[in-house]
Amino acid sequence: MASTLLSKTWSTVGSTTKGTLSMWAKLDNNNGGDRYLYTVLLDNSNELKFMHRDNGSGEGNLRIFVSGTGGASIDLETSRFVRDPSAWYHFVMAIDMAQNTDTNRIKFYINGVQDTFSSAVWSNDRSGGWVAGNTAWSSHIGGSANQSSNRFGGSMAMVEFVDGQQLDPTYFGSTNTATGIWTPADATAISDYGTNGYKLAMDTTSPGADTSGKGNTFTVANGTPTLTQGNPQNNWCTMNPLNQPQSAYVLSQGNNTLTMGGGTEKKAGSATIGVATGKFYWEVKLLSQSAETFTTIGISGATDLESGTAGSQSTDYLYRGQNGTLKNNGGATSYGATWGVGDIVGVALDCTSAQNTLTFYKNGASQGAINITSAASTPNSVYLPTAGKEASAVPVLNFNFGEGFFGTVAAGTNADGNGQGLFAYAVPSGYYALNTKNLEAYG
Secondary structure, three states, X not given: OOOOEEEEEOOOOOOOOEEEEEEEEEOOOOOOOOEEEEEXXXXXXXXXXXXXXOOOOOOEOEEEEEEOHHHOEEEEEEOOOEOOOOOEEEEEEEEEOOOOOHHHOEEEEEOOEEOOEEXXXXXXXXXXXXXXXXXXXXXEEOOEOOEOOOEOOOEEEEEEEEEOOOOOXXXXXXXXXXXXXXXXXXXXXXXXXOOOOEEEOOOOOOOOOEOOOOOOOOEEEEOOOOOOOOEOOEOEOOEOOOOOXXXXXXXXXXXXXXXXXXXXXXXXXXXXXOEOOOEEEEEEEEEEOOOOOOOEEEEEOOOOOOOOOOOOOOOEEEEEOOOOOEEEOOEEEOOOOOOOOOOEEEEEEEOOOOOOEEEEEEOOXXXXXXXXXXXXXXXXXXXXXXXXXXXXXXXXXEEEOOOOEEOOEEOOOEOOOOOOOOEOOOOOOOOEEOEHHHHHHHO
């Protein structure tokens, strides 16, 4: 979503008591505030808010808050925490306000399993115009219309709302018998989405398009749509908000934009996917920096990514922008051209047993292959994409692991040999975008 808000104000009357929301989401870095995934509102006194809570370390539980007539409210918090920013989660909120038993009025499921609320306040007020959205009500995906902050900055896919029915998760997903993993259903089991129901495309060109047959298309109300190729069937690498060396290193735009504030001589931590074998490619663009500094891009096989300066360990291989040197094992050797703001650094990692090389590209031009230690011989047993700085300046880097954007700017149209990825420059022959399908086929 990258803080994009999709909105629709309703002109038709849907169900006032029943509805089911289903969405797949990949979390962003939520330090500093709750993130709204879904809201329905009439005004500040009549609304529903579904949010991922901030507990100060980027990992939290989920909250459903409903305010209604006369100040009555429902306030529910899930028992389970959702912690993994590298994973896709499936959330289902099934509502039937006509139920006599309060716990049956709102049922919530995470990856197909019903959650028991750790904290629950139930109101006797069962007015539910917010369930489907009636005349003058509005629904919002990725945020709230009356609060510009706390927008969801992660990724979403397959957002559906069934108006007038309280459904369980098996209408939207199932457990893969081979892997035991909850996955999207191959075909919809829903014959009618109801008056105000929808099934949003969530693609890169028309994210709010309704494919349910009801014509309830949402419009982009905030931000530039940067919905990417990632989805629950093919999970793409991003930078990892749980493995940044200091709190001043902040990730945004789906965890692919890194702002490196704060102190000096620290790496930016790791990405979410490591490479043990195979050949993979990604790109990094330096968007800005407050002063000339040794901004570095590369890989690390170390277990302790915060130990020492960037490039201090034997399995660190980092290309420095200021002077074009290669930083490894605490030393710097002559390598390639300098690079700076506006330049795109391509990284081609070959972990096949016959090669074990790393090649950097500046704006599509190879700077030469570097021999590296085999991934199996590193302390981490994999190489992780990483980046860092060696001064007090504040670089901002945009990572494109193939999902097609540098921040909110389209990266390009170059795909890998498997037809996957959208890169600024041609992918070197035999290299692939870093995602789970390519890892399964070529890793």
